[in-house]
Each structure stands twice: as C-alpha cells, then as structure tokens.
Amino acid sequence: MTNLQSRLATEIEARRGDLVTLTQELIRIPTLNPPGDNYREICDFLDLRLLRAGFHTQLIRAKGAPGDSDRYPRWNIVARREGARPGQCVHFNSHIDVVDVGRGWTVDPFGGLERDGKVYGRGACDMKGGLAASIVAAEAFLAVVPDWEGVIEISGTADEESGGFGGVAYLAEQGHFARVDHVIIPEPLNVDRICLGHRGVWWAEIETYGEIAHGSMPFLGDCAVRHMGAVLHEMEETLFPALARKRTDMPVVPDGAKQSTLNINSLHGGQEEIAKDSTGLPSPVVPDSARMVIDRRFLIEEKIDEVQQELNDVLERVKARRDGFSYDIREMHRVLPTMTERDAPVVTTVTEAIRATLGKEPDYVVSPGTYDQKHIDRIGRLKNCVAYGPGILDLAHKPDEYVGVDDMVASAQVMALSLLSLLGPPDNP
Numbered sequence: 197m198t199n200l201q202s203r204l205a206t207e208i209e210a211r212r213g214d215l216v217t218l219t220q221e222l223i224r225i226p227t228l229n230p231p232g233d234n235y236r237e238i239c240d241f242l243d244l245r246l247l248r249a250g251f252h253t254q255l256i257r258a259k260g261a262p263g264d265s266d267r268y269p270r271w272n273i274v275a276r277r278e279g280a281r282p283g284q285c286v287h288f289n290s291h292i293d294v295v296d297v298g299r300g301w302t303v304d305p306f307g308g309l310e311r312d313g314k315v316y317g318r319g320a321c322d323m324k325g326g327l328a329a330s331i332v333a334a335e336a337f338l339a340v341v342p343d344w345e346g347v348i349e350i351s352g353t354a355d356e357e358s359g360g361f362g363g364v365a366y367l368a369e370q371g372h373f374a375r376v377d378h379v380i381i382p383e384p385l386n387v388d389r390i391c392l393g394h395r396g397v398w399w400a401e402i403e404t405y406g407e408i409a410h411g412s413m414p415f416l417g418d419c420a421v422r423h424m425g426a427v428l429h430e431m432e433e434t435l436f437p438a439l440a441r442k443r444t445d446m447p448v449v450p451d452g453a454k455q456s457t458l459n460i461n462s463l464h465g466g467q468e469e470i471a472k473d474s475t476g477l478p479s480p481v482v483p484d485s486a487r488m489v490i491d492r493r494f495l496i497e498e499k500i501d502e503v504q505q506e507l508n509d510v511l512e513r514v515k516a517r518r519d520g521f522s523y524d525i526r527e528m529h530r531v532l533p534t535m536t537e538r539d540a541p542v543v544t545t546v547t548e549a550i551r552a553t554l555g556k557e558p559d560y561v562v563s564p565g566t567y568d569q570k571h572i573d574r575i576g577r578l579k580n581c582v583a584y585g586p587g588i589l590d591l592a593h594k595p596d597e598y599v600g601v602d603d604m605v606a607s608a609q610v611m612a613l614s615l616l617s618l619l620g621p622p623d624n625p
C-alpha cells in the first residue's frame with residue numbers, strides 16, 4: 197500500500213465502532229417496503245449525519261411516482277460535497293427500504309444486535325451495512341485527504357425492493373445522474389466480488405378463455421383451465437428444455453442462473469379462490485378464464501423480441517392443434533439486461549482497491565435478479581456503475597439477516613481507496 201492508502205485503511209479501522217453504531221441506528225429505523233414506512237425518518241437521520249460531515253444535502257420526494265402518497269411519501273436523500281478543484285463525481289447509491297420481516301427470527305429484527313462480530317437485523321446486509329460503510333468511507337477520506345478534487349455524492353433512495361420507481365428511477369428522470377461519472381452501489385455482493393450487472397426481466401400475464409356452463413354438464417361449456425393445462429404441457433415439452441440449453445457468457449452467480457429461466461409466478465382459473473376458513477361451497481361452473489403470470493429472466497445474448505416471440509410460438513402451437521383455444525398475452529413489466537464492461541473505469545478502480553486491501557483478485561459476477569443499476573443505465577444513461585458492498589447475498593430477505601463487521605470494515609476500506617484513486621492527489625509509497 198502507498199502512504200495515503202495505509203493511512204486511510206488505519207483511519208477506517210479506528211472507526212470500526214462508529215461503523216457498527218451507524219449500522220445499528222439505521223436498522224432501528226424500520227423502513228419496511230411495502231408499504232414504505234419511515235422514509236422521511238431515515239432521510240432526516242442521514243441528513244444530520246451528512247451535514248455534520250460537510251455535505252450539502254437535498255431531501256427529494258418522488259411526488260406522483262408509483263407508491264407515493266401523502267400517507268407513504270417516497271423520500272430520498274442526495275448529499276454532495278465538492279473538493280478543492282473540479283474533477284470527477286463519484287456517487288454511492290444505497291436503497292433505504294427493507295423487505296418484510298417474515299417468520300423464523302431468533303433476534304429482534306429491528307434491534308440492531310451486535311454479537312460475535314456480526315450486526316443482526318432486517319436490512320443489515322441488504323443494505324444498511326453497505327450504506328453505513330460508504331458513509332464511513334467518505335468521512336475517513338475527508339479526514340485523511342484534505343486536498344482532493346471532484347465531487348463525492350451519497351444517496352439513500354426509496355423503493356428498490358419494489359422496482360425503484362420512487363427512488364433511483366425518479367432521480368434519474370430528474371437528470372440527476374447527468375453530472376455523475378462513477379457509481380458504486382453497496383449491495384451485499386461480498387467484499388471480494390464486483391457485480392457488473394444483471395439479467396433481464398420480462399413479466400407477462402397469459403389468459404386462456406373458455407365458456408361458462410353448469411358444472412354438471414361441462415360438455416356444454418369450454419374449460420379455460422384445461423386450455424391453460426395444454427399451455428403448461430407445451431411449456432414443459434418445448435420451452436423449458438429450450439431455456440435450459442441457453443447459456444450465457446455473463447458471469448452470473450449462482451451457476452443455475454447462467455441459463456435462461458422462467459418462473460410461473462401464479463396461476464388462477466375459474467371462480468375466486470375460497471378463503472381457507474370458509475365453510476361454504478363454490479358453485480358448480482365451468483371456468484371461462486384462466487390466468488397465469490410468468491416471470492422470465494433472460495440473458496444479455498437474448499433480445500426481448502425473441503423472448504416474447506418464443507412464448508407466442510408456444511401459444512400458437514397449442515392453438516394450431518386445439519379446438520376452441522383462444523388466448524391473450526399482456527406484458528406487465530420489462531427490464532433489459534445490463535452489464536458494465538470489465539475495463540470500465542469504476543471496475544478497474546474497485547479492482548485495484550480490492551487488490552490493495554485484501555491482497556487478492558476480485559471475482560466478477562452478474563446478479564440473477566435486477567437492482568437499481570437498471571435505472572442508472574437506462575434512464576440515467578450511465579454505464580460506469582457496479583455493485584460492490586459487504587454482506588452475503590444469500591442472507592438478504594432471510595430471518596436472522598446479519599452483516600459481518602470485518603466485512604463492513606474491509607469494504608469501507610475498498611470504497612475509501614477507490615475515492616483516493618479517483619479524486620485524491622498523487623500518492624507516494
């Protein structure tokens with residue numbers, strides 16, 4: 197390590213206690229999404245902290261964005277601090293929302309318990325630990341390196357877990373990323389891995405139609421559920437095997453996600469489902485509608501048109517051999533795959549910082565599911581973006597979620613060293 201690098205690493209080590217406390221404080225503000233609780237509270241908390249560190253801050257409500265209401269306003273914070281001279285802008289983006297707690301916890305999900313080198317709680321790894329690490333990294337950098345150029349930005353944004361429309365997408369639409377050069381998203385990808393992007397998503401609803409009739413004489417009607425059964429059968433016979441044969445060159449983890457996948461998210465036909473505690477009987481009718489929601493994840497090598505065509509072909513094949521078969525297909529949601537180049541400046545910078553901090557080469561990965569990078573890429577038109585942060589992705593959304601304190605310290609060191617190489621003065625061994 198160079199002189200400034202090792203001073204930075206030491207400074208962050210000295211702030212280990214502060215990093216733990218900050219993570220605990222963030223966990224103790226339950227920002228559950230849905231519905232979008234306490235966004236204002238956590239933004240106010242971050243506002244105080246970042247003002248103290250010399251940042252200019254802006255609290256931005258995503259007015260009118262999906263999910264925004266007076267009861268559950270979608271608040272975001274963007275903090276900005278300029279160096280002594282103009283230069284590049286490095287932006288750390290973290291989402292402030294967490295998912296539902298679920299069952300199976302042995303500790304208080306909003307207690308922020310620290311035990312055996314881990315901090316526990318909903319959002320500990322996804323991603324309040326990462327947010328805390330980026331703040332401490334920036335504060336340590338400001339303390340150790342007074343003479344720097346460019347801009348450091350830290351944002352805390354709403355609604356990542358529900359698509360990011362009231363968060364990063366909103367900021368991107370306001371042109372916020374136009375003045376940014378590098379983005380690091382401290383999602384829990386592990387201290388020694390750099391996430392370059394994610395696969396694509398295509399959600400659609402398929403509906404098959406039938407004809408209603410008395411259930412005692414189904415021959416007088418036409419059963420939409422049986423038509424849907426034929427669709428499922430065709431998917432099993434042709435579509436699923438075809439998807440399994442498509443392999444990507446993207447370094448997606450885990451390995452199973454290196455192929456194209458399709459999840460059947462839900463399936464419903466006929467009358468409304470009866471409540472579990474109901475003692476009544478449904479009435480006997482032939483279903484005239486069945487609906488299936490599919491969640492198709494696709495590879496950077498696939499075009500969205502091909503993904504759609506493939507499903508249309510399944511439906512047309514069924515139609516060709518089945519009397520009375522009619523259907524509709526409606527797109528619900530789409531996100532194109534994104535992947536930052538391996539030689540993009542932010543990738544090489546974080547790579548060198550990992551080498552200096554951990555003495556090893558990083559792994560480059562791609563996420564099976566999407567995160568806010570999609571909005572930075574598509575709306576913000578900024579490709580130079582990675583996810584890098586502490587914590588193990590597998591623990592996200594689970595009971596007894598935690599983040600390791602050593603991981604937080606190491607990733608804060610990597611983030612601070614990245615700031616140093618992008619914004620710092622020339623450094624001597």
Ligand SMILES: [Zn+2]
Binds near residue numbers: 291383
């Ligand atoms: Zn996350």
